[in-house]
Amino acid sequence: MNILLAILFVLFPSDDNIKIKDAWMRPSSEKMATALYFVIENKSETADTLFQVDSDLAERVEIHETYSEGEMMGMRKVDIIVIEGQSSFELKPGAHHIMVMKLKKNINDGDKGEFVLHFKRAGEIKITATAKKPK
Numbered sequence: 001m002n003i004l005l006a007i008l009f010v011l012f013p014s015d016d017n018i019k020i021k022d023a024w025m026r027p028s029s030e031k032m033a034t035a036l037y038f039v040i041e042n043k044s045e046t047a048d049t050l051f052q053v054d055s056d057l058a059e060r061v062e063i064h065e066t067y068s069e070g071e072m073m074g075m076r077k078v079d080i081i082v083i084e085g086q087s088s089f090e091l092k093p094g095a096h097h098i099m100v101m102k103l104k105k106n107i108n109d110g111d112k113g114e115f116v117l118h119f120k121r122a123g124e125i126k127i128t129a130t131a132k133k134p135k
């Protein structure tokens with residue numbers, strides 16, 4: 001029995017090292033964009049990298065960061081988010097976020113949406129985000 005468990009563990013390595021918490025997105029409208037936020041917890045000693053996010057909700061999904069230049073605030077695409085070992089990384093308004101563009105339908109307060117996060121080490125992690133207005 002223990003041997004079987006060990007084999008299963010090798011075939012399906014635990015992705016418990018990465019945990020996603022508090023996933024939410026802003027309500028928005030079809031053809032428009034919304035932003036997705038969540039907290040990534042990395043319990044492993046080793047850094048992991050988020051490099052892609054997919055969703056059936058929209059035609060394009062990008063990882064964005066917010067930056068300021070003088071008085072101007074803007075946002076731009078980044079390729080990756082690195083989560084250092086034994087740390088957490090929060091995507092939140094005014095900081096890093098997932099830009100969900102060209103929505104295929106309206107997103108109303110309370111709606112749920114599914115996303116797949118791709119990590120270099122942890123692999124694919126499916127999450128469900130709930131729409132709510134930012135506080």
Ligand SMILES: [Cu+2]
Nearest residue numbers: 064075097099
């Ligand atoms: Cu953005």
